[in-house]
Amino acid sequence: MKKNRREFLQSSLALGLTPLLGTEAFGSPSEKKDQPDKLKILILGGTGFLGPHQVSYALERGHEVSIFTRGKTIPTTHQELFSKVEKLVGDRENDLEALKNRKWDVVIDNSGRRTKWTEDSAKLLVDNAGYYMYTSSISVFYPYYGDDFSEDREVVTEIPADANENQKATYEYGVMKATSELAAIDAFGEDRSIIVRPTLIVGPGDRTDRFPYWVARIEKGGEIIIPGASDEVVQYIDVRDLAEWMIRLLENKAAGTYNGAGPGFDMSTNAFVHGVHASFNSPVKYTQIDDMSFLQENGIIGIQPWVIQLPEYAGMSRADNKKAIDTGLTFRPLSETVQATHEWWYSDAVEEERRDNILNGDRSFMKREAEILEKWRAT
Helix, strand or coil, rough: CCHHHHHHHEEEEEEHHHHHHCHHHCCCCCCCCCCCCCCCCEEEECCCCHHHHHHHHHHHHHCEEEEEECCCCCCCCCCHHHHHHHEEECCCCHHHHCCCCCCCEEEEEEECCHHHHHHHHHHHHHHCCCEEEEEHHHHHCCCCCCCCCCCCCCCCCCCCCCHHHHHHHHHHHHHHHHHHHHHHHHCCCCCHHHEEEEEEEEEECCCCHHHHHHHHHHHHEEEEEEEECCCCCCEEHHHHHHHHHHHHHCCCCCCCEECCCCCEEEEHHHHHHHHHCCCCCCCCEEECCCCCHHHHCCCCCCCCCCCCCHHHCCCCCCCCCHHHHHHCCCCCCCHHHHHHHHHHHCCCCCCCHHHHHHHHHCHHHHHHHHHCCCCCCCC
């Protein structure tokens, strides 16, 4: 007897065969169900990590894109598309001339790294743009004590007087993002502002070496240290999922504040590591090191694309993403993120020197790994 589609999907799910169906069985993250109204989009930034993926998806959806940069950065992804965007040159610090007397439907502020920059651009554009989207960060919640990390959690807008030197640097970034959010909302109002707070962003074009290191290291194989407890929570988001969802928020005029965190379920440290390894066939042996003092003494904090659960960071991987999911945030499988990152990492977009340094450079964790393993066994 022939099964109908629903019966086939149900039986496949029961047998764990979902990957065989491909993402199109349930709708690709970039699927165009309806053609959106054409928007004129201004991206402040646009050539870094997130911007090129926003440009790609916006053009795919039929929108018109302008970018505002200093004209110095060459994107490492989607370079071929930048001939199709308007390039405005200036400086967020002291030269916004190119933005004057122009109109856009929406603005995406990716490069707001100072509160003054957001204040100045938002005030300049408030009468010439419909919506202002500010790319913030989950860092507005630092320190991450407690278990409520919804969008309604109070953000930190001042550095405490008793913060030590190590804490101040982290506070400064979070406070800058929080006060920049407020600057955007003050100018455009809550009904015309969209605030997105991403967690750790990974994928092709990554400007840090955290995620690419683990892709390259696990592909190489051998004995690999897994820092932290096996059941610590991991949150990350593929840059393409983030970029596409942000464009859809603009299309839907979905004013509000959102945590841009993934995946769509609770993922543990070891599930993440094994998920990365599933894309390769390298022989590996894992050694779990969950002694926090040992990790700190040997500089193994912050090298991984997840958050070691120090007390002030324990909640950083627990951002509530229900509101984001309800407004259309979707997630690619980890395997797709690994494969796309691997392809980009070994392309001409990444310099050979950077690839060599990640595993063989003087500061490479892999070069210290054998020595650290010996010390660990000796404890």
